[in-house]
Amino acid sequence: MLGAVAATGPAACTPVSTSQSTVEEPDAVAARGGPLLLRGVRLAGGRRTDVLLEQGRIAAVDAVANGAPELDLTGYLPQPSAVETHAHLDKALLGDRVPNPTGELDGAKDAITAAAAGIPDEDIRVRASAALEMAVRHGYTAVRSHADTGRGNGLRMGADAVGGVPYVDPDPAQAMREYLVAAREHGRLVDLHTDETTDPAVLSLRELAAETARTGMGGRVTASHCVSLGQQDPATARRVSAEVAAAVVALPHTNLYLQGRQAGTRVPRALTAVEALREAGAVLAGGGGNWRDPFNAVGRADPFEVASLLVSAGHFTPAEAYEAVTDKARQVLGHPPVRIRPGDPAELMAVKAGDLGTAVAQAGEDRAVFHRGRSSRGPGSQAGCTERSDHGLPTRRTNLSAPVRRARRSHRRFGAEAPDRRWADPPGEQRSRDRQHQHVGGGQRPQRASRQGDQADDDDRELTAHGQHGSRAQPAPRPGAVAPRRVPPGEDLGAGGDHGQRECDR
């Protein structure tokens, strides 16, 4: 069972987001690690080779078959798996049931506020699980999620990081300060919806930088959305970007949907100042944000979808855009980098495509996903759902996965429509029954049972640890810098930022 729902409880009206650490189920750890040979993968540049995964790591490139179980990935391009830094799992897939009549931010807030009290916990769990299934199928192996808990409740409910939407507060600067102070007091990281407006007068990133300096939270803060920064004149955007050198998450899907609706013509592009931020050395990740809810009517939890939007709306190259949902997103969460090289975490997505540009452009569904070196979704699983063998590899197909059946049952129970197959059970879906595969989130796990071997500890840290601030030496952040956690290549990192983030294992 997916252990995935972020701190839920009845969704509260105030969109304050939190997260909860994941308690990893012991057998998930015990079960990982067997060797697996990926046969015939295509490396960047076109060379074909075999890659061996073992103990949750890439054990060898140009590996020699040694009797390990094999997976034929001829024609697949192995890439780092994606990391979603900013989801709203508690609202995911609510769109049809909670319409946003204006399509604007206020309409979304009003709609969810009116509906929240009538949404049972189980309903949240079912939708969040379905959304996570969708995300894993598409190549996410970590997701950090906000959940609306009502201000001040999240940490009490077990969140492992602080999230918030200060701009809904009458005094946003004060709200920012309180979020940061709460995060500092509890030793948590923080991610704030900095602003979501095309009004250039707002520029909340500056205030966030000032509060970050004041509270001494440099290096522990992520600034999400930051739409107004994209509405500045170029010199101001550059200056502010240089001042904050932020860990910023751009959310093209949500903000292109919500903002600019009144304009008619010359519609402002509601994206943060991606170019200025990148020039300033900010770690700029791309996030999905809202997946088919009142804040975004579309969204299929697919890193290629976010990447494609960054290409179109942010003028990233396809490679840069994929990096924004993989490497940069990993940096935001404090996860170590993944390259196709021995020793790196086996957090991979292999997609059937000749090159990365084609993969981003086509967003083909034929993908294989590996988490901790094991298959979370097998290749060629285009039609129907695929169950696993004991090796975690697909063995047979079914048309209706248990999660979908579960979802249907509960939706019936709550008098709601059955979930749409397009999201609940899309083509290429694999039923991810093995519990070890679905890691989602980078939840802090303060207590961890001791395990055998350093490798296991490293792996865990790679996948789950967040919020253990100060446990590793880091460059001192500039005063006021809303700085990313920088991870030296190859180093596992025991901390990462998130509000609303959570890890899921099943």
Ligand SMILES: Nc1ccnc(=O)[nH]1
């Ligand atoms: N953009 C958003 C702001 C607040 N809540 C959401 O779910 N999404």
